[in-house]
Amino acid sequence: MSLEIDVDHTRGSFRISARFSAAPGLTALFGRSGSGKSTLVDIVGGLVKPDRGRVAIDGQVLVDTERNVFVPKHLRRIGYVFQDSRLFPHLSVRRNLLYGRWFNRQVGAASADLASVVDLLGIGHLLERQPASLSGGERQRVAIGRALLAHPQVLLMDEPLASLDEARRAEILPYIERLRDEAGLPILYVSHSVAEVARLATTVVILTEGKVTAVGPVADILSQADSGDGGSVLDAQVARHDEPFQLTVLTSRAGELQVPRLNAPVGASVRAYIRGRDVMLSLKPPEEISALNVLAGRVVAVVPDKNGGQAEVRLDCNGDALAARLTAKSVQRLGLAPGLPVYAVIKSVSFERS
Amino acid sequence: MSLEIDVDHTRGSFRISARFSAAPGLTALFGRSGSGKSTLVDIVGGLVKPDRGRVAIDGQVLVDTERNVFVPKHLRRIGYVFQDSRLFPHLSVRRNLLYGRWFNRQVGAASADLASVVDLLGIGHLLERQPASLSGGERQRVAIGRALLAHPQVLLMDEPLASLDEARRAEILPYIERLRDEAGLPILYVSHSVAEVARLATTVVILTEGKVTAVGPVADILSQADSGDGGSVLDAQVARHDEPFQLTVLTSRAGELQVPRLNAPVGASVRAYIRGRDVMLSLKPPEEISALNVLAGRVVAVVPDKNGGQAEVRLDCNGDALAARLTAKSVQRLGLAPGLPVYAVIKSVSFERS
Amino acid sequence: QSNVVIFAAASLKNALDEIATSWSKDTGKPAPKISYAASSALAKQMEQGAPADMFISADLDWMDYVQGKNLIKNDTRFNLLGNKIVIIAPKDSKIANLALKGDDLAKALAGGKLSMANVDAVPAGKYGKAALEKLGAWSPVKGSIAQAENVRAALLLVARGEAPLGIVYSTDAAAEPNVKIVATFPEDSHPPIIYPAALTKDSNNADAKAFLDLLRSGKARTAFEKQGFTVLVKSNSST
Amino acid sequence: MTPEEWTAVRLSLLVATTATLASLPFGLAIAWLLARKDFWGKGLLDTLVHLPLILPPVVTGYLLLITFGRRAPVGAFLADNFGIVFSFRWTGAALACGVMGFPLLVRAIRLSIEAVDTRLESAAGTLGANPLWVFATVTLPLCLPGVIAGAILCFAKSMGEFGATITFVSNIPGETQTLPSLIYTFTQIPGGDAGAFRLTLVSIAISMLALLGSELLARRIGVRQMAA
Amino acid sequence: MTPEEWTAVRLSLLVATTATLASLPFGLAIAWLLARKDFWGKGLLDTLVHLPLILPPVVTGYLLLITFGRRAPVGAFLADNFGIVFSFRWTGAALACGVMGFPLLVRAIRLSIEAVDTRLESAAGTLGANPLWVFATVTLPLCLPGVIAGAILCFAKSMGEFGATITFVSNIPGETQTLPSLIYTFTQIPGGDAGAFRLTLVSIAISMLALLGSELLARRIGVRQMAA
Ligand SMILES: Nc1ncnc2c1ncn2[C@@H]1O[C@H](COP(=O)(O)OP(=O)(O)OP(=O)(O)O)[C@@H](O)[C@H]1O
Ligand SMILES: Nc1ncnc2c1ncn2[C@@H]1O[C@H](COP(=O)(O)OP(=O)(O)OP(=O)(O)O)[C@@H](O)[C@H]1O
Ligand code: MOO
Numbered sequence A, B: 001m002s003l004e005i006d007v008d009h010t011r012g013s014f015r016i017s018a019r020f021s022a023a024p025g026l027t028a029l030f031g032r033s034g035s036g037k038s039t040l041v042d043i044v045g046g047l048v049k050p051d052r053g054r055v056a057i058d059g060q061v062l063v064d065t066e067r068n069v070f071v072p073k074h075l076r077r078i079g080y081v082f083q084d085s086r087l088f089p090h091l092s093v094r095r096n097l098l099y100g101r102w103f104n105r106q107v108g109a110a111s112a113d114l115a116s117v118v119d120l121l122g123i124g125h126l127l128e129r130q131p132a133s134l135s136g137g138e139r140q141r142v143a144i145g146r147a148l149l150a151h152p153q154v155l156l157m158d159e160p161l162a163s164l165d166e167a168r169r170a171e172i173l174p175y176i177e178r179l180r181d182e183a184g185l186p187i188l189y190v191s192h193s194v195a196e197v198a199r200l201a202t203t204v205v206i207l208t209e210g211k212v213t214a215v216g217p218v219a220d221i222l223s224q225a226d227s228g229d230g231g232s233v234l235d236a237q238v239a240r241h242d243e244p245f246q247l248t249v250l251t252s253r254a255g256e257l258q259v260p261r262l263n264a265p266v267g268a269s270v271r272a273y274i275r276g277r278d279v280m281l282s283l284k285p286p287e288e289i290s291a292l293n294v295l296a297g298r299v300v301a302v303v304p305d306k307n308g309g310q311a312e313v314r315l316d317c318n319g320d321a322l323a324a325r326l327t328a329k330s331v332q333r334l335g336l337a338p339g340l341p342v343y344a345v346i347k348s349v350s351f352e353r354s
Numbered sequence C: 001q002s003n004v005v006i007f008a009a010a011s012l013k014n015a016l017d018e019i020a021t022s023w024s025k026d027t028g029k030p031a032p033k034i035s036y037a038a039s040s041a042l043a044k045q046m047e048q049g050a051p052a053d054m055f056i057s058a059d060l061d062w063m064d065y066v067q068g069k070n071l072i073k074n075d076t077r078f079n080l081l082g083n084k085i086v087i088i089a090p091k092d093s094k095i096a097n098l099a100l101k102g103d104d105l106a107k108a109l110a111g112g113k114l115s116m117a118n119v120d121a122v123p124a125g126k127y128g129k130a131a132l133e134k135l136g137a138w139s140p141v142k143g144s145i146a147q148a149e150n151v152r153a154a155l156l157l158v159a160r161g162e163a164p165l166g167i168v169y170s171t172d173a174a175a176e177p178n179v180k181i182v183a184t185f186p187e188d189s190h191p192p193i194i195y196p197a198a199l200t201k202d203s204n205n206a207d208a209k210a211f212l213d214l215l216r217s218g219k220a221r222t223a224f225e226k227q228g229f230t231v232l233v234k235s236n237s238s239t
Numbered sequence D, E: 001m002t003p004e005e006w007t008a009v010r011l012s013l014l015v016a017t018t019a020t021l022a023s024l025p026f027g028l029a030i031a032w033l034l035a036r037k038d039f040w041g042k043g044l045l046d047t048l049v050h051l052p053l054i055l056p057p058v059v060t061g062y063l064l065l066i067t068f069g070r071r072a073p074v075g076a077f078l079a080d081n082f083g084i085v086f087s088f089r090w091t092g093a094a095l096a097c098g099v100m101g102f103p104l105l106v107r108a109i110r111l112s113i114e115a116v117d118t119r120l121e122s123a124a125g126t127l128g129a130n131p132l133w134v135f136a137t138v139t140l141p142l143c144l145p146g147v148i149a150g151a152i153l154c155f156a157k158s159m160g161e162f163g164a165t166i167t168f169v170s171n172i173p174g175e176t177q178t179l180p181s182l183i184y185t186f187t188q189i190p191g192g193d194a195g196a197f198r199l200t201l202v203s204i205a206i207s208m209l210a211l212l213g214s215e216l217l218a219r220r221i222g223v224r225q226m227a228a
């Protein structure tokens, strides 16, 4: 979303001091509990006025303490999904969903929107209910709907999917992707799930105790994330669909990938996220094995973990970076060292379904 | 926990009608958003009085509408971690944590407990704070601590870890395991995370629209779960620790398993959960590959998914059941069919670290 | 020795306080405790066993009421004070001298209100109404009466210029610089305005009797007259 | 009941209703100020609002008279510029009742506003509502229980108020003689107790109906909201 | 100020404080009942609580007199069995003030109790607190803003109440002559205005201090709680 942030703020004994700029698209905020993610989102949303600093989205300055600029939140045209859902208890689900429409009605097809959003979130049967009678997940889904229906120019999502089951997440994720890609909506997204971040983020920002410790494109950052689940992102194109087997064949510099059927047209650019723990390494091309994806590459580096039991093996597959997480024992057994040619074996089902 | 439930209850248009009994240990409630999990936990906790039915824990009848028994919640000695944390806003974090101590003081070493629980949850620096100033994850951690420190005889946990980062989860999970195993505390646990459930649960109960659609030992149930992530559970013993490589070698009927170093003594019984998507199948023993675990077995059944793109291949490995999730294409390519001998290849890092 | 407790109509406060203080100084006895309130309230309290030694009512009706309930020593009852009712106007009013017959009064009001104390309940109001009736001036002004809770409030309405004319006691009119008296009712135009006093049935406090005797003796005359009352007991007749 | 008594009943209803409705907007505004804003003189404003409670009603009536009387500065200004006259009118009785009930109204609303979760107000803000809309669509509906409670207190007080009323606008049958004034008059007449008792019952009956109505209303709102 | 006035000030403080503190437990209990329970006769209880607001103070005072007077049934019973005497004592003035302030006290507390999230009460129950403890450790602290508001309203009302007091326990200096009774007496005599004005200022000053104190207290509690 071309988000520029440079702020300092103190809340009690907690001090946030963040400075970064993010490319257009979805910016994921990643960090441990209490690291200041919600505070930062609140600053962008206009709920918290930073002690000092500047916030701009797509060049539009929202906050600039030096020039005394502070755009009030109701003029920022944001859709904010709060960590606590904050539904209006006196309004029915329907009226909660339509609340934002009272104020931003320049977009026409809002009623069509309601239907599709309600459908996506599976909350059609809840429309006439009061929020107090909803389950935790239902509440959060309504909150997501309410933010989407406000026709925002920026979407702020603070752990929107944390209380949802996997099936529901799998339905909502592609929708967020579409918002990012088709509607070009800038999104600031907080999540504890690497898979979600990997799939959605353009830029990842890692917060540690109020400070930005890493920022950059998702592919560069995720493997550094202190999450026990580093991974790689390959840029690829849809080459063809294999309808009988419901597979999609992607081509990337690293080679051909067969993944579960994607809902994208041939030729489309997609991103494949490969977890380090899903990658096996073999010294010769494996035969008669179930995995459909074998990428040839060369070891670039072997990075042992702090505690020594495991290591990340970084490969160069024809220019694409790929990381594998192995036990130290396998590293020794296979004699992995920079320069060694290897084959990365990846199951098709490892890829997230969409 | 030897939990027996047989209740009917109606909330608005939602009707729950659940009947099952669960073995001692941790019972996981699994099901989609709005399926009635929290309602069921509320019934066990005494927050909701069912229209009809009976609830008993370890033979102690808590509710029996026919005999007009309803033990009030303050006499049930439960520790309830709510989906919404429900901290007391007027008490400091410390007083929230110690609230239960006023009432259940028969256990002596409570102050030692406070220290260890605070340590486990990483909330030492928050003790003098008021709940309003906590982040979402901090709040949930305090709520967990408050329930643990009430010295409960039963623990009810409704999505306790949903808002926590992976690192913090990884710290708390073993603690819950210890409560289950060492303290023998019966636990009713709601979660959307298959990994959590697989790791913790003795019994899994699957709720669908208020009805119990499956109940049984975790190994039997999880592969049926409508979660896109069926898996298997192998009972195993710790054979030895491989300190240099920080691995633990387990023996199971299926064979030897090398997993990341466990914090369990040699001889201890442990449970290994293996996700279907982490299992590769090979027609001959693979060589020069990074995976440390190769189990020989025989195909028992090939169960295609509803949509046909993937299949679950069930194996019998010397008496232990193991499931692998493959693409339909791989199934065809390898000619997998019942009776065929195969080798299951599993990376060590696939196992959850503890 | 316990204090004498006197229940007295509120309008007597200035005079009675002065008398009580000097009596206490002269005799060395503790000053009486005087409860000033509406005669109606005091009468009903006596009915409920109030610890009063003496009752001084603002009119005969409430004294008759307590006597009817057998709450006073009948032989101690006597008429202590008299008063006059007058018509007042704001100081700056153009009205100077007002005739009181027929509809002169109504004309003088010129659409304004005649401020009086409640004509059914408050003594000053009752007297005023009786006088106007007797003088044939009642029906023309009947619809223009603003009835206040008590004389003081009626006085206030005129003093503030809300009402062009009002009927109050001469005692009140004399003390209010913002009003002037524009007419005085003839004595015979209304029942005599009398403040009766008596000891209560239950009183056995010798000082109470002594204080009542003091009032009866006329020694308190100056204090009452200073406030504009007419003292009805004869001077210097002591018991 | 006599025609005079009926008139007093009707007048009391008119006065109490007017007093309650007319003071609501001011009550809301001041309650909001006191609940949500910090400003210089807040303590003074708070005391001012409470004055009618602290002062004997007669004194309040007196103060009203010297402020809103025909010759008083504010009273004259209102009369000359807006034609609003209070003195000896039922409007004056309503003003007196409204003023006497004001502290009760403000307190109840203020308590309820303070209980409204400001996080919901922020949420409304992010959805595009400006502060006024936030107040109208979130704060106000959520503090309705307090508004209802305040209104019913003000109404009940108006049904019983007479000290300030009679001092300010006296007791003119059909114009300013409200039920309590009439009841008071009865208590001042020897033997008037029966009349006072009868009218007291009427007053209680009216207020009870108002109370029940307010409870039903509050309950309907409450059921819809609960804690979310 | 004269000694008589000082006495009245001291007495008023005593009466107002006693009235407020003594009615608090009853107010809490009844507010809780009205807020949280449904029972037969609830509407009646509610009306009864509001009566002192609805009735002219003189009527309330008269009802007190014929109920708690020395010769009245309840009054005689309390005097004979517990030695509690109200009639024409300062205790009676406190009773009158307490009764007059009671509807204000109950309403404020009730509003606050209704705003307490019952989910927190359930949470306390699961941690082992029986209903009484839940009330003491969760409901009560969380409705403190209402308790404080109710108490200050009751106190302020007591500083201004005289109609019921003077009717019930008369106006005996040093015993039942409170500040407002004395102010009232001053307004009843020629030349008393200055005295009334002086005492009114004293009354306002006291109430202002009480108000400020209550605001500070409420703020301290509020800052600690906020919405969690
Ligand atoms: N008071 C009520 N009136 C009507 N329906 C209700 C009421 N309370 C709960 N429900 C419904 O009961 C169903 C079960 O709710 P419950 O909170 O038990 O779900 P859950 O399984 O915990 O879901 P989640 O994972 O989203 O927390 C939901 O569909 C909810 O809408
Ligand atoms: N009013 C306050 N006073 C003191 N500290 C505060 C206050 N509000 C927030 N904090 C602290 O600021 C830090 C950042 O909070 P924030 O809510 O931004 O965390 P977060 O990254 O969103 O965490 P989570 O993942 O748990 O939601 C936390 O440590 C929190 O305790
Ligand atoms: O069939 Mo796969 O390629 O092992 O998932």
Ligand SMILES: [Mg+2]
Pocket (backbone or CB within 6 Å): A037, A038, A039, A083, A158, B135, B136, B137
């Ligand atoms: Mg957060």
Ligand SMILES: [Mg+2]
Pocket (backbone or CB within 6 Å): A135, A136, A137, B037, B038, B039, B083, B158
């Ligand atoms: Mg739930």
